[in-house]
Amino acid sequence: MLVRRLLYLLREAVANVLTNRTTTVVAVATTAFTFACVGVFLLLYVNLKAMAASLEQDIQVMVYVQDDLPESARGEIEVQLRADRAVRSLSYVSKERALADFQAQFPSESRLLQGLGQNPLPASFVVTLAADSRSAEAMRRWATRTQLIPGVGQVQYNQEWVEALAGIVRYIEVAAIIVGVILSAASVTIIANTIRLALYSRREEIEILGLIGASATFIRVPYVLEGAALGLCGSALSLVILKAGFELFRHEIHSATRFLGVDALLTFFSLDMCAVLVFVGLFLGCAGSVLSLLRVGEGRA
Amino acid sequence: MIQLFHVSKYYDRRPALSDVTLEIEKGEFVLLMGPSGAGKSTLLKLLIGAERPEEGQILIQGRSLAKLRASEIPVLRRKVGVVLQDFRLLPKKTVFDNVSLPLLVQGASTPDIRRKVTEALRSVGLDHKKDLFPPGLSTGEQQRVCIARAIVNGPIMLLADEPTGNLDPDLTREIIELFKAINARGTTIIVATHDPNVLAQVNRRVITLEHGKVVAREQVCS
Numbered sequence: 001m002l003v004r005r006l007l008y009l010l011r012e013a014v015a016n017v018l019t020n021r022t023t024t025v026v027a028v029a030t031t032a033f034t035f036a037c038v039g040v041f042l043l044l045y046v047n048l049k050a051m052a053a054s055l056e057q058d059i060q061v062m063v064y065v066q067d068d069l070p071e072s073a074r075g076e077i078e079v080q081l082r083a084d085r086a087v088r089s090l091s092y093v094s095k096e097r098a099l100a101d102f103q104a105q106f107p108s109e110s111r112l113l114q115g116l117g118q119n120p121l122p123a124s125f126v127v128t129l130a131a132d133s134r135s136a137e138a139m140r141r142w143a144t145r146t147q148l149i150p151g152v153g154q155v156q157y158n159q160e161w162v163e164a165l166a167g168i169v170r171y172i173e174v175a176a177i178i179v180g181v182i183l184s185a186a187s188v189t190i191i192a193n194t195i196r197l198a199l200y201s202r203r204e205e206i207e208i209l210g211l212i213g214a215s216a217t218f219i220r221v222p223y224v225l226e227g228a229a230l231g232l233c234g235s236a237l238s239l240v241i242l243k244a245g246f247e248l249f250r251h252e253i254h255s256a257t258r259f260l261g262v263d264a265l266l267t268f269f270s271l272d273m274c275a276v277l278v279f280v281g282l283f284l285g286c287a288g289s290v291l292s293l294l295r296v297g298e299g300r301a
Numbered sequence: 302m303i304q305l306f307h308v309s310k311y312y313d314r315r316p317a318l319s320d321v322t323l324e325i326e327k328g329e330f331v332l333l334m335g336p337s338g339a340g341k342s343t344l345l346k347l348l349i350g351a352e353r354p355e356e357g358q359i360l361i362q363g364r365s366l367a368k369l370r371a372s373e374i375p376v377l378r379r380k381v382g383v384v385l386q387d388f389r390l391l392p393k394k395t396v397f398d399n400v401s402l403p404l405l406v407q408g409a410s411t412p413d414i415r416r417k418v419t420e421a422l423r424s425v426g427l428d429h430k431k432d433l434f435p436p437g438l439s440t441g442e443q444q445r446v447c448i449a450r451a452i453v454n455g456p457i458m459l460l461a462d463e464p465t466g467n468l469d470p471d472l473t474r475e476i477i478e479l480f481k482a483i484n485a486r487g488t489t490i491i492v493a494t495h496d497p498n499v500l501a502q503v504n505r506r507v508i509t510l511e512h513g514k515v516v517a518r519e520q521v522c523s
Contacts, residue, residue: 004405004410004411004414005405005408008405015393204389205391207389208389208390208391208402209402209406210351210375210378211349211351211378211383211389212378212379212383212402212403212406212450213375213376213377213378213379213380213381213403213406213407214375214402214406215372215375215406216371216372216375218406
């Protein structure tokens with residue numbers, strides 16, 4: 001008997017959708033558009049965050065050692081660095097190697113150094129930090145600490161770049177949350193209005209169901225299902241729109257030689273994330289329905 | 302079975318029912334007579350919990366309606382069949398589906414639904430029209446479908462609000478005979494009407510309302 005009731009409720013939900021076809025299509029399209037707007041921010045956030053993580057991974061800290069440091073002192077610095085849990089790997093670059101690298105990278109400038117008569121470049125340790133120590137704040141703390149090791153001249157990393165990127169990601173995160181909340185509220189309102197129209201167009205039927213003893217749940221379930229379906233379709237359609245837009249954007253970036261290689265860094269939402277977004281749509285759809293149904297009295301005709 | 306004690310109901314401070322006290326026994330057939338606005342429909346609405354009285358108390362089978370929680374009202378309504386002047390059938394559902402609705406909301410099994418709907422339709426003489434849609438039926442047939450829907454789950458009482466308001470005298474007679482047959486099976490019936498044709502055919506207890514007050518109680522023996 002439960003199956004029959006469920007089938008009835010499902011049939012009613014489908015009938016609701018079919019009865020208000022135009023309203024349903026408009027609601028799904030508007031919901032999809034609002035979800036897609038949120039999605040753009042989310043995509044931007046996800047990609048910038050991934051990019052920031054990738055850049056953080058590439059960031060190497062240069063720990064310069066003082067000139068004329070005895071070999072034993074250099075070895076002591078290396079031992080201390082290797083013992084540091086924040087250090088993932090390190091390599092030593094001698095003064096000679098630094099000069100050779102400079103000459104290889106900037107051949108036209110190498111004559112300047114030759115004029116000085118001696119090698120001005122310091123020896124250094126090139127340090128890659130562990131993943132949990134790559135945030136701007138952690139790097140700053142580590143650099144300050146390392147600077148205090150005897151024999152260390154200077155600790156350098158691209159601090160501004162790391163901090164600027166972290167700042168941008170934070171702003172995007174806040175913007176995504178604000179836009180997400182506003183547009184989610186808009187989606188809930190759109191769905192609530194659609195359900196309100198459905199309730200209005202079927203008010204007589206609702207009254208009859210109330211008269212014959214249908215419980216409030218029995219009356220409400222088809223409308224909650226309808227709201228859920230609207231939210232689900234809207235969010236799924238928004239993902240399709242976003243994916244199409246994303247691929248178009250990636251194609252454009254790929255064609256533009258200025259951004260060579262950037263397109264490979266761009267990523268769309270993972271399958272898990274897509275599932276979460278669809279579920280959020282479904283949830284917001286239910287919320288919209290419930291909002292409208294609160295007006296239907298507890299089983300009263 | 303139904304007891305009203307000093308029941309009053311107001312709409313915009315105007316009394317729709319005023320200090321009504323009455324008792325209806327199990328298995329009775331009662332006519333609520335009176336002109337439009339006398340309070341007949343209000344009284345029926347009170348009996349199904351669609352409205353609550355401002356004053357007084359209503360007991361159905363000894364249970365006070367005032368003490369019913371909102372979630373218990375549907376349970377009460379499953380024991381009460383309602384027939385309305387405008388039928389209130391769902392036009393996009395077949396006769397069978399319309400009649401099966403009360404059983405469906407109760408969670409009856411499919412074989413039960415099939416059996417009881419067929420029985421109800423047979424008792425109103427419409428079992429051969431179960432697959433038709435209400436707009437394809439005559440007004441008399443639509444009212445009979447409405448009656449079948451009201452009796453399909455074996456209610457303890459049947460409330461009819463102007464059930465013959467849209468019917469000609471022949472169809473009125475037909476519907477009243479149906480009510481009598483249902484009453485003969487033990488169902489309490491309360492018919493609110495201002496139609497003298499109904500009074501002439503029923504010859505049972507008559508309660509007359511005017512301006513929300515009971516002005517006459519007659520026991521007419523058939």
